[in-house]
Amino acid sequence: MSFQEKRAIVSLISTILITVLYCAYMVERFPLGDPYSAEVFRFWGAFFLILIPVTIVAKIVIHILFSILNTLATQEDEPAITDERDRLIELRASTLALYSFSLGFFLAMIALATGLPPSMLFVILICSGVAAEILSDFSQFSMYRRGF
């Protein structure tokens, strides 16, 4: 298995792990009561504001750890260059992620238009964001696996 395939798997697992742990931590802080109260919106604002830096930092740390462990285990260094095939694979994965998130955004707007509680909008946005990330990692793994 190539370094890029392993990196995609690590990214996939870390995305799932970070999301599950963060959601488990935040769900206890969800304000109960009126679903249209300002507290609910404050909660979701904080949810996204904290989630973004937490995900970035956690992914950087996991990537560094993976690179070190992989080098120790296989004596294979991380590829120093990103070539045209890497860029094409990344582009295709990004496009798939964009489609996935766009669909989620569309569904979130439907939820809002049909009068569902605002929390549903944010839950759909989170789910589509995670789905986009998972789809991107999985498609990268799949494309590296089969050649392109």
Place this chain on the structure above:
Amino acid sequence: MSKPRIRNTIRKLRFDHDEMTQQALADKVGVTRQTIVAIENAKYSPSLELAFRIARVFNLPLESVFTFEDDSQPTDKP
């Protein structure tokens, strides 16, 4: 309609050039070894620039390294 494929003779050419390794070829043309593997196995069609770079390593014209196969095209019969 079947998918057109770009075939190549890179594996044979590497062998003929003092058994050049995939990594050595990758370093010469500026790509990763995995990309050379994918090209050799006809799983990835390189860009025109990369194809020229590979041909230049072996001092051969492009058509001696890469050939285009399209099964959908009718073959000329006498």
